[in-house]
Amino acid sequence: MRALPVLVAVLLVATAVGGALAVPDRNEPTVGAGSGPSTPAAIGPTAAHDSASATTVATVNETTPIRVLSPEENVSVASGIDVVTVDAGTATGFGARASATRIETIALRERITNASTSDERQIRILDGLNEVDKDVITLHSRHREAVAAYHAGDISAKEFLVELARIRASAAVLEERVLMLERLAEETEEFTLDDGRVYPVVYDLRTFDGPVRSRAAAALDGDAGASTRVYVATTESGIVLSTVADGQFVREAFRGDLRERDGTTIDEETAQNVTARSYPEVWAATGGSVAGQGSGGTFLFDLTYPNGTLTAFIDGGTERVFMEHQRVDLDAVSVGEATTRTLDLTLTVNRTFPGGPLRVVVTDPRTGDPVDAVVKIGREGGESVDIGTTGDDGTLWTVSPRGGFVVTVVEVDSTEVSTVSVTPTDPVTVEEAFTSADGTGSPNASE
Numbered sequence: 287m288r289a290l291p292v293l294v295a296v297l298l299v300a301t302a303v304g305g306a307l308a309v310p311d312r313n314e315p316t317v318g319a320g321s322g323p324s325t326p327a328a329i330g331p332t333a334a335h336d337s338a339s340a341t342t343v344a345t346v347n348e349t350t351p352i353r354v355l356s357p358e359e360n361v362s363v364a365s366g367i368d369v370v371t372v373d374a375g376t377a378t379g380f381g382a383r384a385s386a387t388r389i390e391t392i393a394l395r396e397r398i399t400n401a402s403t404s405d406e407r408q409i410r411i412l413d414g415l416n417e418v419d420k421d422v423i424t425l426h427s428r429h430r431e432a433v434a435a436y437h438a439g440d441i442s443a444k445e446f447l448v449e450l451a452r453i454r455a456s457a458a459v460l461e462e463r464v465l466m467l468e469r470l471a472e473e474t475e476e477f478t479l480d481d482g483r484v485y486p487v488v489y490d491l492r493t494f495d496g497p498v499r500s501r502a503a504a505a506l507d508g509d510a511g512a513s514t515r516v517y518v519a520t521t522e523s524g525i526v527l528s529t530v531a532d533g534q535f536v537r538e539a540f541r542g543d544l545r546e547r548d549g550t551t552i553d554e555e556t557a558q559n560v561t562a563r564s565y566p567e568v569w570a571a572t573g574g575s576v577a578g579q580g581s582g583g584t585f586l587f588d589l590t591y592p593n594g595t596l597t598a599f600i601d602g603g604t605e606r607v608f609m610e611h612q613r614v615d616l617d618a619v620s621v622g623e624a625t626t627r628t629l630d631l632t633l634t635v636n637r638t639f640p641g642g643p644l645r646v647v648v649t650d651p652r653t654g655d656p657v658d659a660v661v662k663i664g665r666e667g668g669e670s671v672d673i674g675t676t677g678d679d680g681t682l683w684t685v686s687p688r689g690g691f692v693v694t695v696v697e698v699d700s701t702e703v704s705t706v707s708v709t710p711t712d713p714v715t716v717e718e719a720f721t722s723a724d725g726t727g728s729p730n731a732s733e
Contacts, residue, residue, distance in 0.1 A: 345620045346593050350567045351714040352619070352642065355539040355610045357521045364436065365519035365640065365688040367663075368443045370502040387459045395466060404475045411474065414467050415483065418460055422490060425453055425460075429494065430523065430542070437520040446518070451503050457494035464488055486582025490547070493584070493599060496538035497611050498527035515673065517641040517685040528641040530683045535619065535643040537612045546603030547583060554578050557585035557600040563723035564607045564716045565589065568596050593618030607716055614643070616683050621645050630702035631657055633695050639713035640688035646673075648680045648695050648704070656680025657702075659695040666692055666707065686710050 345351050357363050394414050401407035428449065436446040464487050471479040498516060505513045519526040523542030528535070557578055562569040569576075571591035578587045583602035589595065599609035621636035621643075634647040648659040657680050664670030675698060676682045687710075694705040 345622065346614055346618050350571060350591070352535070352612070352614060353565055353567065353714045353716055353719060354537065354612070354639070355541060355607055356713050356715040356717065357519065357524050357526065358541065358543050361521045362437070363519055363521055363688065364439065365517070366443050367515055367517050367685060367687055368447070370447060370505045370514055370516050387456060391459060391463045391466065394463065395470070398467075398470050404477065407470075407474050408477050411467050411471050411477075411479070415464070415479075415487075418464055418467075418487060421456070421460055422487060425456060425491075425494060426547075429453055433520050433525060433542070434522060436518075437522055443518055447502060447516070448506075450499060451506055454494050454499050454503060457491040461488055461491045464491075481581060485580075486584065489580050489582070489584040489586070492586075493540070493545075493609055496527065496540075496609075497536045497613060498529050498538045501529060501531050501536060502527075515684060517687070519641060519688060526641055528685050530616065530643060530685055533616050535612075535614045535616060535683075535685075537641065538610065540609045541606075542608075544604045544606045544608035545601050547601075548603045550583050550603040552580075552583060552585050552600060552602035552605065554580075554585065556605060558587065560600050560605055560607065560720075561587045561589075561598045564598065564720045565596060566719050566723065568594075606720070610716070616643060619643050619645075625706050625708050627704060627706040629704040631659065631695060631697060631704040633693065633704035633706050635693050635706055635708050637708060637711050638686045640686055640710045642686050642710070642713065644684050644686040646676065646682045646684070646693060646695070648676050648697075657695075658698045660698060662694040662696070663687065663691055664694075666690060670694055 394410075398407055398410045398414070401410055432441070432446055432449040432453070435441045436443070441449075464484060468479055468484050471477055501514055502516055514529045514531050517526070517528045525540045526537070527539075528537040530536070554577075557580065558576070561576075561578075562574070568589050568591050572589050576587050576589055578585050578600075580586055580600075585600045585602070587598050587600075589598070594612065594614040596613075597611040598607050600606070601608045621638070624634050624636045626632065626634040628651045630651075632649045632651045634649075636645045638644050646661050648657040648661075649655060650657055656678065657676065658678060659676050659680075661673040661676060661682050661684075662670035663673050663684075670692070673684050674682055676695070686708075690707065690709045692705060692707050694703065696703045
């Protein structure tokens with residue numbers, strides 16, 4: 287089907303990254319383990335083991351679990367948490383690159399409009415689309431190479447995030463170019479472009495974007511207010527990014543092993559069924575009537591429910607969710623079981639899944655009043671990194687590292703301190719829901 291796409295603005299981005307959580311040794315790749323640099327305090331992938339079991343899960347309004355697209359099973363996972371902020375020097379480089387790409391688009395438009403005949407105009411439009419196809423292939427190659435390099439520890443988190451931002455900006459320019467070519471075709475005598483030629487490219491390009499990348503891009507582009515801590519995890523072909531920003535938990539995930547891009551088309555009814563099976567709780571909260579949009583081998587559904595939004599991307603070849611974007615209001619997150627310890631201060635930390643919404647609460651053990659304290663997170667026996675302060679309400683939200691970690695709090699303008707060790711829970715996954723559904727979007731009654 288044809289859906290009217292929204293033009294994606296070109297973002298000029300730059301980066302500076304710091305404060306990575308590091309592990310002082312390198313683990314062999316195992317289930318739930320990571321791989322990456324072995325040097326302490328390195329910026330980039332870190333290795334850690336997840337808890338083997340979980341007793342609680344993060345939920346929305348105590349009923350709807352934050353169900354997520356998780357990394358594939360039985361593979362190594364490299365992860366880290368880094369601050370994304372402004373770097374004027376890198377911003378200048380991004381500006382030059384984006385300007386050059388936009389100039390190419392303008393030059394193509396001029397060549398087409400200056401064609402002396404309708405036939406020549408048509409040829410130049412088709413040549414332009416063919417060049418876009420080549421550029422899209424290049425973007426996918428760059429994306430795969432960046433993921434693989436970060437996962438192997440060959441590039442730092444800074445380099446990885448910068449490359450993702452570059453790819454995102456290039457994809458936005460290419461989408462703008464495709465839609466420009468479609469408009470020029472409509473203005474050409476006795477010529478039109480088939481939707482099946484245009485919109486599969488448009489929706490494919492949108493897989494290079496996401497709400498965390500958008501937030502990071504704003505910070506990298508010079509918006510100091512958009513600076514944010516980003517959880518990054520990769521497998522050899524997948525990415526998970528999450529952050530806490532503007533009162534929301536924001537997450538995006540991509541599964542390269544579930545993305546075929548082999549030209550297999552998918553219809554809306556099939557894509558709708560896949561979405562309902564994968565996110566049964568959210569689907570039920572929407573009332574079960576959500577229109578999708580897409581073309582060719584990519585279909586997506588935007589689901590809005592109380593206290594959150596979800597976008598699911600469905601692949602025509604695998605007929606599975608291969609990418610998701612999520613936003614959940616922090617006010618609606620039920621934190622479940624928490625770990626509490628009292629020393630000079632009472633420190634309470636909820637357990638959540640790796641990259642999930644992590645709440646830290648500090649109170650005075652004598653009065654129960656909230657305490658403004660500096661929050662530090664690190665590995666057992668390793669260096670801790672400042673996350674922020676709890677403020678007047680004694681509460682700070684951030685994202686959980688992968689594997690066990692230690693939270694330390696120190697009261698502002700004081701030496702009073704408390705510390706607690708935390709092990710993340712297992713996530714509630716899309717894969718579990720999909721495999722336990724009966725094929726109609728409803729979980730099996732027997733399970």
